[in-house]
Amino acid sequence: MxxxxxxxxxxxxxxxxxxxxxxxxxxxxxxxxxxxxxxxxxxxxxxxxxxxxxxxxxxxxxxxxxxxxxxxxxxxxxxxxxxxxxxxxxxxxxxxxxxxxxxxxxxxxxxxxxxxxxxxxPRHQRSPPTPWQLFISEFKPVQSNHPTTTQQSFSNHLKQASHRWKHLSNDMKSRYLSKANLNKSRHVIEESKKGENFTP
Structure with missing residues (x-):
C-alpha cells in the first residue's frame, strides 16, 4: 500500500x-x-x-x-x-x-x-434504503455446493430474495417499511442539521 x-x-x-x-x-x-x-x-x-x-x-x-x-x-x-x-x-x-x-x-x-x-x-450523502433493500441486505439465501462465479451467486441471491419477498406476509413487509421510514427520518434530521435545502 x-x-x-x-x-x-x-x-x-x-x-x-x-x-x-x-x-x-x-x-x-x-x-x-x-x-x-x-x-x-x-x-x-x-x-x-x-x-x-x-x-x-x-x-x-x-x-x-x-x-x-x-x-x-x-x-x-x-x-x-x-x-x-x-x-x-x-x-x-x-x-x-x-x-x-x-x-x-x-x-x-x-x-x-x-x-x-x-x-x-459518505454516509450523509447516501439515500436512505427502501424496504426491499433492507430485506435483501438481511436475506440469507440457501447455500449451493456447486462452484459458482460471484455474478452467479449474486443472481441466485436476487432470485431467491425476490421469490421470498413476493410471498412475505403484509405484517413482515410493514416491519421493513417502518424500518425504512425510520432511516428516512434520520436522514432528514441529519440534512436539516446541516442547514441545507433538502426535500425527502
Whole structure:
C-alpha cells in the first residue's frame, strides 16, 4: 500500500505522469480485496480455463476439495490491501473522488469501475434504503455446493430474495417499511442539521 501512496504523491507533483484515465485508475486506486476460496486456489495453481476448471473441480473427491479450502483459508486475500494509516486512507479516498469526477465528466452515462465505487460516498450523502433493500441486505439465501462465479451467486441471491419477498406476509413487509421510514427520518434530521435545502 505504501507503493500506492508514493505513486499518488508522484502524480500530485506531476499530473502528466499517466496519459489515460484507465492508467490512472489502475495505478492510483487500491485493488479490490477478494477473499481467496478453495476453488480459486485450485484454478490458480492448475492454470486452467474456467470451464475446464469447473468440470475438474466437480470431479474432485471431498477430501481433495477440503485440502484446497483449508489451504486457501490460511492465505491472505487476493490483492490484499494490508493496513492503512488514517492519513494515507484520506489521501487514497480523495484520489478516488478526483478520478470518479473525471470519469463522470468523460463518461456521464457509464457506470464507474469497481475500483472507484466501494463506499465512495459518505454516509450523509447516501439515500436512505427502501424496504426491499433492507430485506435483501438481511436475506440469507440457501447455500449451493456447486462452484459458482460471484455474478452467479449474486443472481441466485436476487432470485431467491425476490421469490421470498413476493410471498412475505403484509405484517413482515410493514416491519421493513417502518424500518425504512425510520432511516428516512434520520436522514432528514441529519440534512436539516446541516442547514441545507433538502426535500425527502
Amino acid at each position: 505504501s507503493s500506492l501512496v508514493s505513486r499518488i504523491h508522484a502524480y500530485q507533483k506531476n499530473k502528466n505522469l499517466y496519459s489515460s484515465l484507465s492508467d490512472k485508475i489502475r495505478h492510483l486506486t487500491p485493488p479490490i480485496n477478494t477473499k481467496l476460496t478453495g476453488y480459486m486456489l485450485f484454478l490458480k495453481q492448475n492454470k486452467l480455463d474456467v470451464k475446464v476448471a469447473a468440470e475438474r473441480w466437480s470431479q474432485l473427491d471431498a477430501e481433495s476439495k477440503h485440502r484446497y479450502i483449508q489451504q486457501a483459508s490460511t492465505l491472505p486475500p487476493i490483492n490484499s490491501r494490508g493496513t492503512i494509516n488514517k492519513h494515507d486512507y484520506k489521501l487514497i479516498r480523495s484520489m478516488q473522488f478526483e478520478l470518479l469526477d473525471e470519469f463522470h465528466q468523460k463518461h456521464p452515462l457509464k457506470h464507474p469501475p469497481t475500483r472507484l465505487r466501494p463506499n465512495v460516498y
